[in-house]
Amino acid sequence: MTISKKYTIEDIAEHAGVSIKTVSRVFNNSPNVRQQKRDLVLGVARDLGYRPNISARQLASKRSFVISHFHDNPNTDYLSEIYDGMRRACSEQGYYAVAEKLEPKKGSYRHALLEYLLRYEVDGVILSPPVSDDNSVIREIKKRGIPYALISPGKKKKDGINVFINERDAGRSITDFLIERGHKQLAFISGLDSHAASLEREAGFWEAIAASDIPKKNVLRLAGDFSMQSGFRAFEKLTKKAPNVTGIFAANDEMAVGTIVAALRAGKKVPEELSVVGFDDSPFARSMWPTITSLAQPIDDMAHLSTQKLIDWIHSDRLKESQFEFATQIIVRDSCP
Amino acid sequence: MTISKKYTIEDIAEHAGVSIKTVSRVFNNSPNVRQQKRDLVLGVARDLGYRPNISARQLASKRSFVISHFHDNPNTDYLSEIYDGMRRACSEQGYYAVAEKLEPKKGSYRHALLEYLLRYEVDGVILSPPVSDDNSVIREIKKRGIPYALISPGKKKKDGINVFINERDAGRSITDFLIERGHKQLAFISGLDSHAASLEREAGFWEAIAASDIPKKNVLRLAGDFSMQSGFRAFEKLTKKAPNVTGIFAANDEMAVGTIVAALRAGKKVPEELSVVGFDDSPFARSMWPTITSLAQPIDDMAHLSTQKLIDWIHSDRLKESQFEFATQIIVRDSCP
């Protein structure tokens, strides 16, 4: 296989017998091109293996063709799922996907964002928790007129693209699942309270408890922070405060792993003596031993849709539908069969 | 903070009272500029907050300013450490860091690479295991004259930048560490045999055994594949074949985690009844419970140096020093104190 000659827009125009402008329009999905000509141009481009030169597009159009995901999440599995979804949508449309970790200053991500925007141009922005809950960030982005999408914003924002699951219903349904398995003494391990989504999961947990015949005194709330270690610690507290608990809902899989490891270490059998369910269906949940029952949200698809809608917005210069809710499902595995 | 006006090379030239060309030379680190003028230009640029327009540079120079890391490694922690190192070096020099997963076809990554190179321009390439062991990939890159760096190549390659630790010595030293702790019955859990580095770690393991007074019959080799699951399975095999083993060296931390979880599940105390050491000092090793004694290699620094040397190579158009060995250290934690 040899490196194919690089063709330019002129070559394509010449081969297709149209003007350069028409070729440009075709590749920018402009509406004003007759279908026949469009097909002709696309055919010639395919035959010649033509790809528009991105730098030239950027320079001439003053657009960057870059979509940036701003995050502050140590969970690399989560991040790489988002990145995969973004990249799928981006490569379909000739865009670049970029991920950038924001470092908070005084509890706000605003400063880190401003610094980034000073250095780099972006055509669209995707925010995930906890950045998607930072109003000062959203304000800056809106001020600049940059189209943006929020993944799992805590409360529905009025503006921008919002892509989410119903965290509350999800928390409720996985708790119902535990209750249906006959557990009478339950515990919830929370994530960070700064993640609005985590609070919603907890609200769902309490809804399920309230709807059941389990008295509140048989239910414990343990403070976690999404880390494996906080799962260890939660189990230790549990041992002291409520040794009779048999069913645990951890607000994410990492804490579920921590809890299980701590339980195994203490000689407790999972799930025979202690059932644990997690949230996210991360690779962890599949590879742990025992494998972990978890509530799955389609992060990859959510990122993909966010990006597609973002590109629509960029192209049409206006936002149409903005709220997108995704369905979840419980993946039943060994930790709570 | 307002968005600062975008200055161009012309503005800088005017303010500094020099020609455009001189400004360009300064920003490209060309040697032929008097130091005084260089400082002048740099000063003006700093005052005005000038940043060269990347698209324009790319278009005019026909360079991409992109350095791509090709990998095929499911370990997202490892990948993000490499990415961080690359990005540090890239942002110092105005380059872009990009990571791309290659999908093997018929045991080779060549095809995936060619497809990528057809779509994107790259100025330099970084390869990590197992891609850094694929000679067909290296050949294609050399054929195109693209500067490249290999992270942890199995055998020292004659050409290109090679950045590595002495895997054999590392394997030996962590095994020595186990032996010094008094263990007489040992096991090694291997990684994938396609990773040359893993084979070296194993060679080091056997060297340490040979240098000790432990008879070979007290030593077991268990086949793993770097995954947590293969750590579980290894422990199960161990239980059947060699229940007296008290010290385990897993070729990476994920397998060490798997082994420990399986041991805890079987009611075995770690480290009291079974000591385990890992390799890589991944976040896992720090957050597991018990925390894991592991051999640390400075992946971040290795990626940083690779990238710096790569950029040197790109700029000077010739490769100077090419072999860089990094030191390792044993991080002692609870799984083998």
Added chain:
DNA sequence: CTGAAAGCGCTTACAG
């Protein structure tokens, strides 16, 4: 060591 001019491959008003 430094300058004036052409050109990289696109898009964008502007006309029609």
Added chain:
DNA sequence: CTGAAAGCGCTTACAG
């Protein structure tokens, strides 16, 4: 719906 011309902000030979 389509075309001819200017221009995006740099770098690159080419001169000197």
